[in-house]
Amino acid sequence: MSATSQTLRDEIENGIVTGEFPPGERLDEVQLATRYGVSRTPVREALMQLGAIGLVEMRPRRGAVVAEHGPERVFEMFEVMAELEAMAGGLAARRHGDNDKAAILAALEQCQNAAEKNDTDQYYYENEIFHRAIYTASHSGFLEEQCVSLHRRLRPYRRLQLRVRNRMKVSLAEHCEIVDAITAGDAQKARLLLRHHIAVQGDRFGDLLATLRP
Amino acid sequence: MSATSQTLRDEIENGIVTGEFPPGERLDEVQLATRYGVSRTPVREALMQLGAIGLVEMRPRRGAVVAEHGPERVFEMFEVMAELEAMAGGLAARRHGDNDKAAILAALEQCQNAAEKNDTDQYYYENEIFHRAIYTASHSGFLEEQCVSLHRRLRPYRRLQLRVRNRMKVSLAEHCEIVDAITAGDAQKARLLLRHHIAVQGDRFGDLLATLRP
DNA sequence: GTCAACGAATTTGTATACAAGAACATTGAA
DNA sequence: TTCAATGTTCTTGTATACAAATTCGTTGAC
Secondary structure (H helix, E strand, O other), rough: OOOOHHHHHHHHHHHHOOOOOOOEEEEEEHHHHHHHHHOHHHHHHHHHEEEEEEEEEEEEEEEEEOOOOOHHHHHHHHHHHHHHHHHHHHHHHHOHHHHHHHHHHHHHHHHHHHHHOHHHHHHHHHHHHHHHHHHOOOOOHHHHHHHHHHHHHHHHHHOOOHHHHHHHHHHHHHHHHHHHHHHHHOHHHHHHHHHHHOOOOHHHHHHHHHOOOO | OHHHHHHHHHHHHHHHHOOOOOOOOOEEEHHHHHOOOOOOHHHHHHHHHHHHOOOEEEEOEEEEOOOOOOOHHHHHHHHHHHHHHHHHHOOOOOOOOOHHHHHHHHHHHHHHHHHHHOOOOHHHHHHHHHHHHHHHOOOHHHHHHEEEEEEEEHHHOOOOOHHHHHHHHHHHHHHHHHHHHHOOOOOHHHHHHHHHOOOOOOOHHHHHHHHHHH
């Protein structure tokens, strides 16, 4: 694995999570190779890695396609994400230090700024930083890795989520409550709030389905 | 990815989780290639995949080594595993059908048989089947995948766990309680029991440390 | 007109060749 | 004796070549 292979992996992964390569799209080896100006070998190695983490589906002798999950599967992924986030929040409530608290509060403030400007893209970006700050505050490196990884994997399915009416305001209000619970050291409350914050339920299930049926 | 590459990936992964390739061991490409009678290309592809899921560490230009985690990291992995198992158990309590229940009871019985024969290896094997039955009963395909994957990853660190005094009997007793909670539909209780069943705590933390310091 | 079968062309999987960087040993000086 | 420098060797990373399989198009029969 050299810089090329690693870079390629990131490039393709980025293309997937940003929607440039939508779910179901075929990833042609020679096409990618010419596009990035390399041979097929590093492209294949990059695809193998993405296949191992579930971002692309490798069909033997039939090429790679961007992983395409059905609604139930995506729902299940959000379920697990909610649980991992809840765990991170609970640990953060008990373990966070001054630096962690400062990072979380700063991220919350940036979320507030974006919400006031009604800038959905900016909020989306700051939201990610906010959640990562909580992962870090959990002081569990492995949990942080798992959360970041799953978060990335869910990005293609969450991109449109925030565009639904009032979602940004509701999300921000929930963020405030979560921060209160964490800084107060209330692990149980932080868990419940985060699980609810992430979980796909009620109306949002319909929203999710809508994003999956283009 | 052909049969060779896929097989190779499984072979090496198996070698890692069975301890044939212990943590920290260098995985030489040509050595593996000659051993399995193939060229370096499929070996590299297999290693890439194992690197992507964290079983081996890929150091650029310096080869691959079996991932070697420090005690804290392993502890964190068990923490996450406990949470995922708890989640699976909770879902299983609410969602299990007749087939699921039968599979869990059958697995429990096999655990009992192994325990009566004092057969640690057999118990280790049946224990895995028991836990997988719970994953399946959660009726969340994604959660099941995550649990199986993390379970495999922890195998090298759990192999010796069951050998400590009385661990098998305690484990079996916990299994019985867990089954009671699941079949009774008591999700909350199943969660608590499973979290405790998996979590590394008290004396077992010392046991874990012991297995990590050879 | 539809479907099946056969053949060409594209594409994947593996091996090999080559280039570049890292590990290692040998030699020399302090 | 120890340490540093340099050259050799070994290993990794990438490209290319070739083999095998799948896909697609064409042709033919019903």
